[in-house]
Amino acid sequence: MEQPIHNSASDLSMKEVILKFKSWSSYLWSKRMLILIWTIIGAILGITYSIVKKPVYTAKAVFALEESGIGGSLGEYSGIASMMGISLGGSSEGLFTGENILELYKSRNMLVKALLKEGDFKGIKQLLVERYIDSYKLRKSWSDKPRLRDIRFTKQGKLTLLQDSVLNEIVKAINKNILTVTKPDKSLSIIYVETKSIDQLFAKKFNDQVVANVNEYYVQTKTKKASQNLAVLKFQTDSVRRELNKSIAGVASTIEINPNPNLSRQSLKVPTQRRQVDFEANKAILVELVKSLEMSKVSLRKETPLIEVIDEPVLPLEKTKFGKLKGLLVGGFLGAFLSTLVLWIRKITDEILN
Structure with a gap:
Protein backbone atom coordinates (compact mmCIF):
# COMPACT_ATOMS: atom_id res chain seq x y z
CA MET A 1 0.00 0.00 0.00
CA LYS A 53 -8.16 74.80 10.47
CA LYS A 54 -10.53 77.49 9.21
CA PRO A 55 -13.87 76.39 7.76
CA VAL A 56 -14.31 76.48 3.98
CA TYR A 57 -17.37 78.20 2.53
CA THR A 58 -18.85 77.11 -0.81
CA ALA A 59 -20.74 79.49 -3.11
CA LYS A 60 -22.53 77.64 -5.91
CA ALA A 61 -24.35 79.04 -8.93
CA VAL A 62 -26.38 76.81 -11.22
CA PHE A 63 -27.72 78.00 -14.55
CA ALA A 64 -29.06 76.58 -17.78
CA LEU A 65 -27.70 77.70 -21.13
CA GLU A 66 -30.07 77.47 -24.07
CA GLU A 67 -28.70 78.29 -27.50
CA SER A 68 -30.80 78.81 -30.61
CA GLY A 69 -29.41 79.40 -34.07
CA ILE A 70 -31.24 81.01 -36.90
CA GLY A 71 -31.04 77.88 -38.99
CA GLY A 72 -31.61 77.94 -42.69
CA SER A 73 -31.69 80.76 -45.15
CA LEU A 74 -33.63 83.99 -44.88
CA GLY A 75 -34.66 83.66 -48.51
CA GLU A 76 -35.59 86.62 -50.60
CA TYR A 77 -35.26 89.08 -47.71
CA SER A 78 -31.51 88.59 -47.53
CA GLY A 79 -30.99 89.40 -51.21
CA ILE A 80 -30.64 93.15 -50.90
CA ALA A 81 -28.48 92.79 -47.78
CA SER A 82 -26.17 90.34 -49.58
CA MET A 83 -25.74 92.81 -52.42
CA MET A 84 -24.51 95.34 -49.87
CA GLY A 85 -22.08 92.89 -48.30
CA ILE A 86 -24.25 92.20 -45.26
CA SER A 87 -24.98 88.71 -43.94
CA LEU A 88 -28.21 88.27 -42.01
CA GLY A 89 -27.85 84.65 -41.00
CA GLY A 90 -25.23 82.28 -39.72
CA SER A 91 -25.06 81.54 -36.05
CA SER A 92 -21.66 81.18 -34.48
CA GLU A 93 -21.83 77.40 -34.22
CA GLY A 94 -18.93 75.79 -32.44
CA LEU A 95 -17.68 79.00 -30.87
CA PHE A 96 -18.54 78.10 -27.27
CA THR A 97 -20.15 74.72 -27.71
CA GLY A 98 -19.34 71.67 -25.62
CA GLU A 99 -16.61 72.19 -23.05
CA ASN A 100 -15.45 75.56 -24.41
CA ILE A 101 -17.76 77.50 -22.11
CA LEU A 102 -16.19 75.73 -19.11
CA GLU A 103 -12.70 76.76 -20.20
CA LEU A 104 -13.91 80.34 -20.61
CA TYR A 105 -14.59 80.49 -16.87
CA LYS A 106 -11.00 79.50 -16.12
CA SER A 107 -9.40 81.95 -18.54
CA ARG A 108 -7.07 84.58 -17.14
CA ASN A 109 -8.98 87.40 -18.79
CA MET A 110 -12.27 86.52 -17.09
CA LEU A 111 -10.70 85.91 -13.67
CA VAL A 112 -8.61 89.09 -13.71
CA LYS A 113 -11.65 91.10 -14.80
CA ALA A 114 -13.58 89.70 -11.83
CA LEU A 115 -10.72 90.30 -9.39
CA LEU A 116 -10.44 93.96 -10.41
CA LYS A 117 -14.13 94.59 -9.69
CA GLU A 118 -15.15 96.36 -6.52
CA GLY A 119 -17.35 94.68 -3.94
CA ASP A 120 -19.24 95.81 -0.86
CA PHE A 121 -17.99 93.93 2.20
CA LYS A 122 -20.24 94.97 5.09
CA GLY A 123 -20.18 98.61 4.04
CA ILE A 124 -16.51 98.64 3.04
CA LYS A 125 -15.75 99.09 -0.66
CA GLN A 126 -12.81 96.94 -1.70
CA LEU A 127 -11.48 95.33 -4.86
CA LEU A 128 -11.87 91.57 -4.86
CA VAL A 129 -8.14 91.09 -5.43
CA GLU A 130 -7.39 93.19 -2.32
CA ARG A 131 -9.93 91.16 -0.37
CA TYR A 132 -8.25 87.94 -1.53
CA ILE A 133 -4.81 89.21 -0.46
CA ASP A 134 -6.15 90.17 2.99
CA SER A 135 -8.13 86.94 3.48
CA TYR A 136 -5.16 84.69 2.73
CA LYS A 137 -2.66 86.98 4.51
CA LEU A 138 -0.41 87.20 1.47
CA ARG A 139 1.22 90.44 2.63
CA LYS A 140 2.39 88.62 5.76
CA SER A 141 4.07 86.02 3.57
CA TRP A 142 5.60 88.89 1.57
CA SER A 143 7.05 90.55 4.67
CA ASP A 144 10.62 90.01 3.43
CA LYS A 145 9.76 91.45 -0.01
CA PRO A 146 9.02 95.19 0.35
CA ARG A 147 7.89 95.62 -3.28
CA LEU A 148 5.23 92.95 -2.89
CA ARG A 149 4.28 93.94 0.64
CA ASP A 150 3.44 97.50 -0.42
CA ILE A 151 1.64 96.62 -3.66
CA ARG A 152 -1.87 98.05 -4.10
CA PHE A 153 -4.49 97.58 -6.81
CA THR A 154 -6.89 100.25 -8.07
CA LYS A 155 -9.76 100.30 -10.56
CA GLN A 156 -8.10 102.94 -12.71
CA GLY A 157 -4.75 102.90 -14.39
CA LYS A 158 -2.73 100.41 -16.37
CA LEU A 159 -1.38 97.38 -14.54
CA THR A 160 2.35 97.31 -13.86
CA LEU A 161 4.54 94.31 -14.56
CA LEU A 162 4.64 93.48 -10.84
CA GLN A 163 0.85 93.68 -10.55
CA ASP A 164 0.49 91.41 -13.58
CA SER A 165 2.83 88.88 -11.98
CA VAL A 166 0.86 88.89 -8.73
CA LEU A 167 -2.42 88.48 -10.60
CA ASN A 168 -0.97 85.55 -12.55
CA GLU A 169 -0.12 83.73 -9.31
CA ILE A 170 -3.53 84.49 -7.82
CA VAL A 171 -5.28 83.23 -10.96
CA LYS A 172 -3.29 79.98 -10.77
CA ALA A 173 -4.26 79.55 -7.10
CA ILE A 174 -7.93 80.24 -7.85
CA ASN A 175 -8.02 77.72 -10.69
CA LYS A 176 -6.29 75.12 -8.53
CA ASN A 177 -8.02 75.54 -5.15
CA ILE A 178 -11.00 77.88 -5.33
CA LEU A 179 -12.94 77.79 -8.61
CA THR A 180 -14.63 74.67 -9.98
CA VAL A 181 -16.77 74.66 -13.13
CA THR A 182 -18.53 71.46 -14.10
CA LYS A 183 -21.21 70.16 -16.45
CA PRO A 184 -22.40 66.97 -14.72
CA ASP A 185 -24.65 65.74 -17.52
CA LYS A 186 -23.13 66.06 -20.99
CA SER A 187 -26.56 65.80 -22.61
CA LEU A 188 -27.91 68.81 -20.67
CA SER A 189 -26.79 72.44 -20.80
CA ILE A 190 -26.76 72.87 -17.03
CA ILE A 191 -23.53 74.32 -15.61
CA TYR A 192 -22.34 74.41 -11.99
CA VAL A 193 -19.94 77.13 -10.86
CA GLU A 194 -18.52 76.63 -7.36
CA THR A 195 -16.23 78.94 -5.41
CA LYS A 196 -14.63 77.66 -2.21
CA SER A 197 -12.84 80.00 0.17
CA ILE A 198 -12.12 80.56 3.85
CA ASP A 199 -13.67 84.01 3.37
CA GLN A 200 -17.44 83.66 3.05
CA LEU A 201 -18.04 87.16 1.60
CA PHE A 202 -15.23 86.79 -0.94
CA ALA A 203 -16.57 83.42 -2.08
CA LYS A 204 -20.02 84.85 -2.79
CA LYS A 205 -18.86 88.12 -4.39
CA PHE A 206 -16.30 86.41 -6.59
CA ASN A 207 -18.77 83.75 -7.69
CA ASP A 208 -21.39 86.37 -8.58
CA GLN A 209 -18.88 88.50 -10.47
CA VAL A 210 -17.21 85.78 -12.51
CA VAL A 211 -20.59 84.32 -13.54
CA ALA A 212 -21.85 87.78 -14.57
CA ASN A 213 -18.67 88.54 -16.54
CA VAL A 214 -18.59 85.24 -18.42
CA ASN A 215 -22.30 85.26 -19.26
CA GLU A 216 -22.13 88.86 -20.51
CA TYR A 217 -19.05 88.15 -22.62
CA TYR A 218 -20.65 84.96 -23.93
CA VAL A 219 -23.82 86.72 -25.08
CA GLN A 220 -21.91 89.62 -26.64
CA THR A 221 -19.60 87.28 -28.53
CA LYS A 222 -22.40 85.01 -29.77
CA THR A 223 -24.41 87.99 -31.06
CA LYS A 224 -21.50 90.12 -32.28
CA LYS A 225 -21.93 89.33 -35.97
CA ALA A 226 -25.72 89.78 -35.90
CA SER A 227 -25.36 93.06 -33.98
CA GLN A 228 -22.87 94.41 -36.51
CA ASN A 229 -25.20 93.43 -39.38
CA LEU A 230 -28.11 95.14 -37.65
CA ALA A 231 -26.11 98.34 -37.17
CA VAL A 232 -25.04 98.42 -40.84
CA LEU A 233 -28.58 97.77 -42.07
CA LYS A 234 -29.97 100.48 -39.81
CA PHE A 235 -27.40 102.95 -41.15
CA GLN A 236 -28.23 102.00 -44.76
CA THR A 237 -31.98 102.26 -44.13
CA ASP A 238 -31.62 105.70 -42.58
CA SER A 239 -29.46 106.86 -45.49
CA VAL A 240 -31.95 105.66 -48.13
CA ARG A 241 -34.83 107.18 -46.17
CA ARG A 242 -33.07 110.55 -46.21
CA GLU A 243 -32.52 110.27 -49.96
CA LEU A 244 -36.18 109.35 -50.43
CA ASN A 245 -37.26 112.41 -48.49
CA LYS A 246 -35.00 114.53 -50.71
CA SER A 247 -36.58 112.94 -53.80
CA ILE A 248 -40.08 113.75 -52.55
CA ALA A 249 -39.05 117.33 -51.86
CA GLY A 250 -37.37 117.51 -55.29
CA VAL A 251 -40.53 116.36 -57.11
CA ALA A 252 -42.61 118.90 -55.22
CA SER A 253 -40.19 121.76 -55.91
CA THR A 254 -40.01 120.86 -59.63
CA ILE A 255 -43.80 120.98 -59.91
CA GLU A 256 -43.92 124.28 -58.03
CA ILE A 257 -41.36 125.85 -60.39
CA ASN A 258 -43.33 124.83 -63.50
CA PRO A 259 -46.94 124.18 -62.42
CA ASN A 260 -48.40 124.31 -65.95
CA PRO A 261 -45.79 122.92 -68.35
CA ASN A 262 -46.32 123.23 -72.10
CA LEU A 263 -47.26 119.71 -73.22
CA SER A 264 -45.71 120.29 -76.64
CA ARG A 265 -42.27 120.78 -75.10
CA GLN A 266 -41.06 117.41 -73.81
CA SER A 267 -37.84 118.84 -72.38
CA LEU A 268 -39.87 120.54 -69.66
CA LYS A 269 -40.96 117.12 -68.37
CA VAL A 270 -37.41 115.80 -67.94
CA PRO A 271 -36.65 117.32 -64.47
CA THR A 272 -39.96 116.06 -63.08
CA GLN A 273 -39.50 112.59 -64.56
CA ARG A 274 -35.92 112.38 -63.25
CA ARG A 275 -37.09 113.27 -59.77
CA GLN A 276 -39.86 110.70 -59.98
CA VAL A 277 -37.41 107.98 -61.09
CA ASP A 278 -35.17 108.77 -58.11
CA PHE A 279 -38.22 108.67 -55.87
CA GLU A 280 -39.40 105.29 -57.15
CA ALA A 281 -35.88 103.78 -56.98
CA ASN A 282 -35.30 104.95 -53.42
CA LYS A 283 -38.77 103.77 -52.46
CA ALA A 284 -38.11 100.25 -53.78
CA ILE A 285 -34.70 100.08 -52.08
CA LEU A 286 -36.17 101.33 -48.81
CA VAL A 287 -38.91 98.69 -48.88
CA GLU A 288 -36.32 95.91 -49.29
CA LEU A 289 -34.04 97.40 -46.66
CA VAL A 290 -36.86 97.65 -44.14
CA LYS A 291 -37.69 93.97 -44.76
CA SER A 292 -34.02 93.03 -44.32
CA LEU A 293 -33.78 95.19 -41.19
CA GLU A 294 -36.71 93.40 -39.59
CA MET A 295 -35.27 90.01 -40.51
CA SER A 296 -31.95 91.08 -39.04
CA LYS A 297 -33.71 91.90 -35.77
CA VAL A 298 -35.28 88.44 -35.83
CA SER A 299 -31.84 86.94 -36.47
CA LEU A 300 -30.36 88.81 -33.51
CA ARG A 301 -33.12 87.60 -31.21
CA LYS A 302 -32.66 84.01 -32.37
CA GLU A 303 -28.90 84.08 -31.98
CA THR A 304 -29.07 85.56 -28.48
CA PRO A 305 -28.58 82.62 -26.07
CA LEU A 306 -30.94 82.33 -23.13
CA ILE A 307 -29.16 82.03 -19.79
CA GLU A 308 -31.57 81.04 -17.05
CA VAL A 309 -30.28 81.15 -13.46
CA ILE A 310 -31.56 78.10 -11.58
CA ASP A 311 -29.76 78.70 -8.30
CA GLU A 312 -27.41 81.35 -6.96
CA PRO A 313 -25.34 81.63 -3.76
CA VAL A 314 -27.18 83.07 -0.76
CA LEU A 315 -25.68 83.96 2.61
CA PRO A 316 -24.95 82.15 4.84
CA LEU A 317 -23.04 79.83 2.55
CA GLU A 318 -22.59 76.11 3.01
CA LYS A 319 -19.76 75.57 5.50
CA THR A 320 -17.36 72.63 5.59
CA LYS A 321 -15.35 72.24 8.77
Missing part, protein backbone atom coordinates in the same frame (compact mmCIF):
# COMPACT_ATOMS: atom_id res chain seq x y z
CA GLU A 2 1.34 3.43 -1.03
CA GLN A 3 2.20 5.83 1.73
CA PRO A 4 0.87 9.46 1.42
CA ILE A 5 3.51 11.89 0.29
CA HIS A 6 3.87 14.95 2.52
CA ASN A 7 5.12 18.25 1.11
CA SER A 8 7.74 19.06 3.69
CA ALA A 9 8.59 22.42 2.01
CA SER A 10 4.96 23.60 2.30
CA ASP A 11 4.76 22.47 5.92
CA LEU A 12 8.01 24.29 6.68
CA SER A 13 6.83 27.50 4.98
CA MET A 14 3.55 27.52 6.89
CA LYS A 15 5.39 26.89 10.10
CA GLU A 16 7.75 29.79 9.41
CA VAL A 17 4.83 32.13 8.67
CA ILE A 18 3.10 31.23 11.92
CA LEU A 19 6.30 31.63 13.90
CA LYS A 20 7.05 34.96 12.20
CA PHE A 21 3.53 36.19 12.98
CA LYS A 22 3.88 35.21 16.63
CA SER A 23 7.26 36.89 16.77
CA TRP A 24 5.85 40.12 15.31
CA SER A 25 2.84 40.04 17.60
CA SER A 26 5.07 39.59 20.63
CA TYR A 27 7.35 42.40 19.47
CA LEU A 28 4.52 44.88 18.89
CA TRP A 29 2.86 43.89 22.16
CA SER A 30 6.11 44.62 23.97
CA LYS A 31 6.03 48.10 22.37
CA ARG A 32 2.34 48.70 23.11
CA MET A 33 3.01 51.63 25.44
CA LEU A 34 5.08 53.40 22.79
CA ILE A 35 2.37 52.81 20.17
CA LEU A 36 -0.28 54.07 22.61
CA ILE A 37 1.73 57.21 23.34
CA TRP A 38 2.06 58.00 19.63
CA THR A 39 -1.65 57.26 19.13
CA ILE A 40 -2.49 59.80 21.85
CA ILE A 41 -0.07 62.33 20.35
CA GLY A 42 -1.64 61.84 16.93
CA ALA A 43 -5.13 62.29 18.36
CA ILE A 44 -4.07 65.51 20.12
CA LEU A 45 -2.51 66.82 16.91
CA GLY A 46 -5.69 65.91 15.00
CA ILE A 47 -7.89 67.82 17.45
CA THR A 48 -5.48 70.78 17.33
CA TYR A 49 -5.62 70.80 13.55
CA SER A 50 -9.44 70.74 13.58
CA ILE A 51 -9.42 73.79 15.90
CA VAL A 52 -6.83 75.74 13.92
CA PHE A 322 -12.84 69.62 9.87
CA GLY A 323 -14.61 68.34 13.01
CA LYS A 324 -12.93 67.52 16.31
CA LEU A 325 -14.15 63.92 16.28
CA LYS A 326 -12.81 63.45 12.79
CA GLY A 327 -9.51 65.01 13.86
CA LEU A 328 -9.36 62.70 16.88
CA LEU A 329 -9.97 59.55 14.83
CA VAL A 330 -7.78 60.45 11.88
CA GLY A 331 -4.94 61.73 14.08
CA GLY A 332 -5.08 58.69 16.36
CA PHE A 333 -5.08 56.28 13.42
CA LEU A 334 -2.14 58.02 11.75
CA GLY A 335 -0.21 58.04 15.04
CA ALA A 336 -0.76 54.31 15.54
CA PHE A 337 -0.04 53.46 11.91
CA LEU A 338 3.15 55.52 11.63
CA SER A 339 4.54 54.31 14.95
CA THR A 340 3.86 50.69 13.95
CA LEU A 341 5.49 51.27 10.57
CA VAL A 342 8.60 52.77 12.16
CA LEU A 343 8.89 49.86 14.61
CA TRP A 344 8.44 47.38 11.75
CA ILE A 345 11.19 49.03 9.69
CA ARG A 346 13.45 49.16 12.74
CA LYS A 347 12.98 45.40 13.50
CA ILE A 348 13.66 44.43 9.88
CA THR A 349 16.82 46.53 9.89
CA ASP A 350 18.00 44.90 13.12
CA GLU A 351 17.36 41.42 11.72
CA ILE A 352 19.30 42.21 8.56
CA LEU A 353 22.25 43.60 10.52
CA ASN A 354 22.27 40.59 12.85
